[in-house]
Amino acid sequence: MNQIIVSLVIVMSFGLALPSLAADMDNMGMTQQTEKTAHGIGVIKNINVKEGKITLAHQPIKELNWPAMTMAFKVTDPKLLEGLTVGKEVTFDLRSSGMSAVVTGIQITK
Ligand SMILES: [Cu+2]
Structure with a gap:
């Protein structure tokens, strides 16, 4: 019984890991670690003013x-976090290099 659960978990984590691996390889390959700007849509899940961090449930970022x-x-x-509250829908601007990204702007949409 336990073994079935363990193999299920392994299969499931594989399914999750593969797409992100593919994305990793994309980033390391043709596109070098140059800075890119991008835009996203998401919902605020957490705000940490002290650490200057925001947690977003974001849609795919093409x-x-x-x-x-x-x-x-x-x-x-x-200051970008001022006036924001958890649960708000936002659009946001990103500056990324490789798999790391910082938010450079946030606008509430709802
Ligand atoms: Cu993400």
């Missing part, structure tokens, strides 16, 4: 080959 996910971003300026 410009970066990113799937939809929930992740924490650093913001370039903590």
Whole structure:
């Protein structure tokens, strides 16, 4: 019984890991670690003013080959977090190099 669960978990994590591996290889290959700007749509899940971070459940970001996910971003300026609240829908601007990205702007849409 336990073994079935373990193999299920392994199969499931493989399914999750493969697309992100592919995205990693894209980033390391043709496109070098140059800075790119991109734009996303998401919902605010957490705000940490002290650390200058915002957690967003974002939709896929085509410009970066990113799937939809929930992740924490650093913001370039903590002032960007002013007036934001958890649960708001936002569009946001990103500056990325490789798999790391910082948020350079956020606008509430809803
Ligand atoms: Cu993400």
